[in-house]
Every structure is written in C-alpha cells, then in structure tokens.
Amino acid sequence: MKKLGLIGGIGPESTLLYYRKLVYAAHERIGEHFFPNLTIESLNVFEVFRFCQAKEYDGLTAYLMTGINNLIAAGAEIVALTGNTPHIVFGELRAQSCVPLISIVEATRQEALRRTVNRIGLLGTRFTMEADFFKEPLRDVGIDVIAPTAPEIDYIADKIASELERGIVKDETRTRFLAIVERMRGEHGIDALVLGCTELPLLLNGTPLPLQTLDTMEIHIDALLEASLR
Template sequence: MKTIGLIGGMSWESSAQYYRIINQEVRERLGGVHSARSLMFSVDFGEIERLQHDGNWPALTIAMVDAAERLQRGGADFVVICTNTMHRMADEVTANISIPLLHIADPTGEVIAAAGYRRVGLLGTAFTMEQEFYKARLAGKFGLDVIVPDDADRAVVHEIIYKELVAGTVLSRSRAAYRAIMARLVERGAEAIILGCTEIMLLVGADDSSVPLFDTTTLHAQAAVDEALAGDTPESISG
C-alpha cells in the first residue's frame, strides 16, 4: 500500500472528512481492520484565509510547496491537496516535488464525463468559481461546459463557506439558499452540479437537488485510495 500525503487544514472540517472517507474505503476494499497509510500536514487556515482574501497567491504558493515537500520528506508516495481552491497552484507544487500530485478536478471530471453529462454547474469559493484554473481543467481535459452562479449567488455561496462551513456551522437557512441557487443553475441548463468546495458536502446532498451532485471531497478521497491500493490485494498487504 502506498502512503498518502494529505495537505489539510483548509479547513480541518473537510480534512476530517478526507481521513474518514479514505479509511472507510480501505477497510471496505481490504476487509478486516485495514486502514490507510497516510501522512497529513495541516496548515493554519486562519493564515491561509487571510492570504486568500488579500490576493497574496505567491505566499500561498510558497505555503503549498512547503507542505508538499514536507510530506515527500516524510515518506509520502503521492500528494493530495484537501481543498479545491488551493489547486490554483497545483502546477507549482508539481514542479517542486518528485512524487505525483493527485489533482482534485481529475476524478471529478472523469466520473462526470463517464456518466454522460456535459453542461455542469459549479459551486465553490469565489476563487474557484471566478478564476480559470479549475474550470479550464474541466473543460480542457474532459470537455465539460462549466457554468457558475450569477454575481449575487456567487457572493452567497462564498460567504456561507467562509462564515459558516469552514467553522463547522450548518444552518437550515443556508441549505435553503444553496437549494435555490442550484435550482437556478438547473434552469440555465446544468445537467449536474459539482460541489467544488470540500466543505459543501456538510451542507447539501442528493435530496437537495433535482440533478445529480458530484462531491469533490468524496471523489478525491476515493481516487486517493485507488492510487494507494493500485496493484495491491488484501493478501499481498497482509503479507
């Protein structure tokens, strides 16, 4: 089994979900009391959030590269950044380590394309919804037509993430707001919706949307297990 290197803390609410999903998947696939071999370097999200809203992406890039290098030195076989937004500097991280980076958009795009959907809505932080680093990868690699909420709805989505979800606060009124925003994306032709922030899974699920939801947290964590167990069997791992 390969060792998974997790860059967490952005926020730790979703990082805890990564840890849970990864270990549940390993146990289900291998049976018994198997669990994942993993390392996590968890950052202080207070510092990260401030730099994001200051637009200090060079400092954020340094922080992500440093975290990835620490995981590599610690023995990780590949790196998982446990957040969508910080994949803005995925190329720089990849360039500074000699182990692979498992990009969060790839398992998401693969599953959506395989399901036959083309026009998809995207919810996430303002950075993920408005900048091109994420949408362009989904379009370029998987042929997806990605649409995002309008200005007012993007502001609501972003505020709920940063004022509530990253602190573990889940409110019924915020769930209702997300339901309405997703419905408007469907009215504009979205055949499916990407939960493109790793905390959104805490707020909404399949029952909140008339079209399929694709949760990047779950898909990314499952892909990490795929990579960790590639070529292994329960017998080979048990020795």
C-alpha cells in the same frame, strides 16, 4: 499500499471527513485487519484565502510546498490537497514535488466524462467560482461550466468562510443554496452540480437535489485509493 500524505486544515471539517472516509474505504478494499498508514499536515485555510485574495500565488505555492515537503519527510509517497481552492497553484506544486500529487480537478473531470454530463453548475469558494483553474479543464473536454451570479457568489463565499469552514450548518443557508441551484437549472439547463468546496457536503449531502451531483471530495478519495493501491 503506498503511504498517503494529506494537506489538511483547508478546511478542518473536510479534513475529518477525508480521514474517516479514506481509512474505512481502504479497510473495505484491503481487508478486515487493515487500516492505512497516512500523515496529515494541517495548514490554515484562512492563510490560503488571504494569499488568493491578494493574488500572491508565489506565496501560496511556497506555503503549500512547506506542508508538502513535511509530508514527504514523514514518508508520504502520494500527496493530496483536501481543498479545491489551493488547486489554483496545483501545476506549480506538481512541478516542485518529488512525489506524485493527485488532483481533485483532474479526478472530477474524469468522473464528469464518465457520466457524460454536458453542462455543469459550479459551487465553491469565491476563488473556485471566479477563477479558471477548475473551469478550463472541463471546458477543454467540451463540458460547459456555469457559475452563479455575482451576488450569489458573494453569498456562497461568505457562508463557506463564516459557517461551513467552522463546522456551522444552518437550515436557512441550505435553503438559499438550493434556490441558487434551482435557478441555475431553470435558467441555464445544467444537468449536474459540482460541489467544488470540500465543505459543501456538510450542507448538502443527504438533501434531495433536482440533478446529479459530483462531490469532489468523494471523487478525490476514490482517485487517491486507486493511486495508492497501484
């Protein structure tokens, strides 16, 4: 199995989930006496948000590449970002990296095609919901992407930054998120929901939803394991 390198801390809670799920999924696939060798480089999610807010994409690329190069120096043969938002500069990172990077967006698009969904509702950070880096790859293969309204984006973005990135999960936040999903389903006919922030499973996993869900973290982990075992 090739050595994995993870850019973590974006945010911390999802990094913990990535580590646990990757380790035990590899254990199940390979054998009883196996756990994978991997390295995590933990960065600051609020620095990522700051770069995105200011549209300083060259600065964001340089910040992430420093982490990627640290992972490569530690022997990583495959690298992944444990957040959706930093994929806003994924093309630049891939061009600069000397080892393969596995994209959460590409993996999610492949899973959406496999499930033959037609219209997706997209939840995530403000940057994921407002920018095109996640939407365009899906639209390019004929899948409609519906984002929440501007006030809903404000609410979702605030709750991700002020609660979920800090490991805080509140019932009233979950209730409001579910109401947003139900409105999108009723008004736009979405047939699937993308959890486009790797902290969203903290809030919504285990909660009955009225439509199928594409958990980008779970999809990404499967893609990482496939790549590392090839």
